[in-house]
Amino acid sequence: MTAAVRPRHGEARAALLAAAVEVIRSKGLHATTVDDLCVAAGVTKGAFFHHFASKEDLAVTAADYWSQSTGALFAAAPFHDCEDPTDRVFGYLDFRASLISGAPADYTCLVGTMAQEAFETSPAVRDACAASIFGHAETLEADLAGALSEANIDSDLSAASLARHTQVVLQGAFVLSKAANDPAVVLEAIEHLRRYLECVLGRSAGCEH
Amino acid sequence: MTAAVRPRHGEARAALLAAAVEVIRSKGLHATTVDDLCVAAGVTKGAFFHHFASKEDLAVTAADYWSQSTGALFAAAPFHDCEDPTDRVFGYLDFRASLISGAPADYTCLVGTMAQEAFETSPAVRDACAASIFGHAETLEADLAGALSEANIDSDLSAASLARHTQVVLQGAFVLSKAANDPAVVLEAIEHLRRYLECVLGRSAGCEH
Numbered sequence: 001m002t003a004a005v006r007p008r009h010g011e012a013r014a015a016l017l018a019a020a021v022e023v024i025r026s027k028g029l030h031a032t033t034v035d036d037l038c039v040a041a042g043v044t045k046g047a048f049f050h051h052f053a054s055k056e057d058l059a060v061t062a063a064d065y066w067s068q069s070t071g072a073l074f075a076a077a078p079f080h081d082c083e084d085p086t087d088r089v090f091g092y093l094d095f096r097a098s099l100i101s102g103a104p105a106d107y108t109c110l111v112g113t114m115a116q117e118a119f120e121t122s123p124a125v126r127d128a129c130a131a132s133i134f135g136h137a138e139t140l141e142a143d144l145a146g147a148l149s150e151a152n153i154d155s156d157l158s159a160a161s162l163a164r165h166t167q168v169v170l171q172g173a174f175v176l177s178k179a180a181n182d183p184a185v186v187l188e189a190i191e192h193l194r195r196y197l198e199c200v201l202g203r204s205a206g207c208e209h
Numbered sequence: 210m211t212a213a214v215r216p217r218h219g220e221a222r223a224a225l226l227a228a229a230v231e232v233i234r235s236k237g238l239h240a241t242t243v244d245d246l247c248v249a250a251g252v253t254k255g256a257f258f259h260h261f262a263s264k265e266d267l268a269v270t271a272a273d274y275w276s277q278s279t280g281a282l283f284a285a286a287p288f289h290d291c292e293d294p295t296d297r298v299f300g301y302l303d304f305r306a307s308l309i310s311g312a313p314a315d316y317t318c319l320v321g322t323m324a325q326e327a328f329e330t331s332p333a334v335r336d337a338c339a340a341s342i343f344g345h346a347e348t349l350e351a352d353l354a355g356a357l358s359e360a361n362i363d364s365d366l367s368a369a370s371l372a373r374h375t376q377v378v379l380q381g382a383f384v385l386s387k388a389a390n391d392p393a394v395v396l397e398a399i400e401h402l403r404r405y406l407e408c409v410l411g412r413s414a415g416c417e418h
Contacts, residue, residue: 028326030239105329112384116325117237119387120314130388157404164385164394165401172381175321176373178328179339185373192374192405195366199408 013051015041020062021069026105029059029114029125056122059114063128066110067135074139078209085146087207092140093194094209096170100186107183108174109133116175133171137163151201162200169193222260224250229271230278235314238268238323238334265331268323272337275319276344283348287418294355296416301349302403303418305379309395316392317383318342325384342380346372360410371409378402 019040023032034055038045052058079091100107115129138160145159173189198204228249232241243264247254261267288300309316324338347369354368382398407413 026329028237028239028330030237031326031330103329111388113325115388116322116384117240119390120235120312121237121240126388126390130390133385133388161397161401165398168378168381168385168394168398168401170381171384172377172379175325175380175384176342176377179320179324179335179342181328181335181339185377188370189374189377192370192377196401196405196408199405 012041012043012047015043016048016051016058017062017065020058021066021110022105024059024062025108025110025113029055029117056124059118059122059125060128063111063114063125063132067132070136071139074136079207082207082209084150084207085143086150086201086203087205087209088143089140089147089197089201090194090205091207091209092143092166093190093197094205097187097190100183100190102183104174104178104181104183107186108178109171112171112174133167134164137167140166147197147201151203153200153202155200157200162197165196166193221250221252221256224252225257225260225267226271226274229267230275230319231314233268233271234317234319234322238264238326265333268327268331268334269337272320272323272334272341276341279345280348283345288416291416291418293359293416294352295359295410295412296414296418297352298349298356298406298410299403299414300416300418301352301375302399302406303414306396306399309392309399311392313383313387313390313392316395317387318380321380321383342376343373346376349375356406356410360412362409362411364409366409371406374405375402 016037019037020032023036023040032055034045034048037055037058038048048058052061074095077091077095079088079095082088082091111129111132114125115133118125118129140163141159144162148157148159148162169189169192170186173186176189177183177185225246228246229241232245232249241264243254243257246264246267247257257267261270283304286300286304288297288304291297291300320338320341323334324342327334327338349372350368353371357366357368357371378398378401379395382395385398386392386394
């Protein structure tokens with residue numbers, strides 16, 4: 001290929017990572033080939049192997065890219081404007097619900113999908129998915145700790161455990177939503193999670209955002 | 210091959226279905242080849258294609274086989290001896306927790322794994338997984354309806370929705386447990402689900418089983 005049509009360094013890498021998110025969310029990690037990714041990204045195989053040693057290497061990098069891109073999305077979400085930590089917890093649920101539309105491949109989770117598939121065959125992919133899922137859970141801990149403190153309950157519940165549970169419910173909702181091919185399954189699960197947190201925290205949301 | 214070593218009709222089919230559960234739970238559906246399944250089952254490729262038109266056909270049949278084998282396991286579980294429906298609901302959670310040991314591939318769910326991977330690429334597999342997951346949820350509805358009736362709460366909560374949520378939590382716990390490579394993640398999620406049901410139903414378990 002000529003220099004005129006060769007994608008620039010950063011562009012090819014970014015295009016491959018964006019393609020990985022899209023293609024792997026649709027067909028899974030193992031069914032996705034390097035050729036699929038090159039076609040989706042509009043880059044050559046040479047460009048792929050310039051940036052990534054293997055499909056596994058790309059998957060590990062894609063998990064980190066997913067953490068960064070979704071992390072930025074959540075960091076910019078309006079619920080952070082609520083002054084009260086309990087309100088921010090419920091605002092997080094509202095924001096998650098607002099993201100559920102379209103087909104399952106559009107709103108489900110890259111790293112949950114990859115973890116489900118590669119947990120035993122690729123420890124590197126598994127660990128990258130764990131870092132993404134549990135890392136996101138950790139971003140909720142401060143607000144949950146504040147909410148638990150406000151609720152002043154006599155319980156051994158930890159903010160870390162509750163934060164993990166929010167991700168359990170979302171990941172499980174994605175699985176059932178894929179099976180049913182229906183986004184309503186996720187919205188229903190978020191309402192159960194809201195009811196659980198209302199029970200644990202002793203109140204419902206009090207902040208519009 | 211000679212007639213002397215050819216597996217009998219039912220044996221080869223049963224061996225392939227048992228192999229499918231084991232191999233697909235470990236490496237996922239797409240990574241599992243017909244050769245993998247034949248080796249694991251100790252049957253020839255000819256035997257495979259005598260019983261199944263394709264790997265997809267086997268996967269669909271395996272989802273049904275999974276429903277039947279796990280259905281029998283749950284039907285025989287001791288919690289059914291509790292006289293009270295609320296106690297049976299909590300007994301179901303105890304029984305689920307008792308199944309969590311070993312490696313993730315041993316205690317996680319065949320149909321959740323396959324749904325996550327094949328939801329877009331194989332509607333037949335997706336629908337078979339949905340039938341298994343939502344069919345299992347339906348087996349919990351009668352006890353949950355009895356428990357909700359006993360609790361006599363003013364709520365729009367339905368037994369069907371609560372039953373689905375139990376499966377959301379379990380499937381999500383399997384995903385996070387695979388990512389963390391740790392069965393404790395599932396036990397923690399079951400305790401959150403227990404606390405939620407205690408909140409909704411207004412009481413905890415009162416039957417040893």
